[in-house]
Amino acid sequence: MSDTENKVKLESWSCKLAKSTKGNSDEYKIKKEANGVYAFILEGEVEINNKKLSKRDGMGIWNTDSINVKATENTRVLLMEVPMTR
Numbered sequence: 001m002s003d004t005e006n007k008v009k010l011e012s013w014s015c016k017l018a019k020s021t022k023g024n025s026d027e028y029k030i031k032k033e034a035n036g037v038y039a040f041i042l043e044g045e046v047e048i049n050n051k052k053l054s055k056r057d058g059m060g061i062w063n064t065d066s067i068n069v070k071a072t073e074n075t076r077v078l079l080m081e082v083p084m085t086r
Helices: none
Strands: 004-010 013-020 025-029 035-043 045-048 051-054 058-061 066-071 075-083
Touching: 013 025, 013 066, 035 045, 035 051, 035 066, 045 075, 051 058, 066 075
Parallel strands: none
Antiparallel strands: 004 013, 013 075, 025 066, 035 058, 035 075, 045 051, 045 066
């Protein structure tokens, strides 16, 4: 997912917009132990932790220190790291 990256930090949020080509895979490491990740697929198809997601699908992931993202098509994915506790 290193083709194009934009990172934004706002309070305790971290966002990553990633563009990847078919067959590429990457590991996203969660920055803070109490955080989780919300993934939203903007274009294409990916597998996140072996679950297939398509355009306009979303997925919440927590209680882990990293996630695996594999592009099964050319894709754009928005990953938003957010606190899971109040």
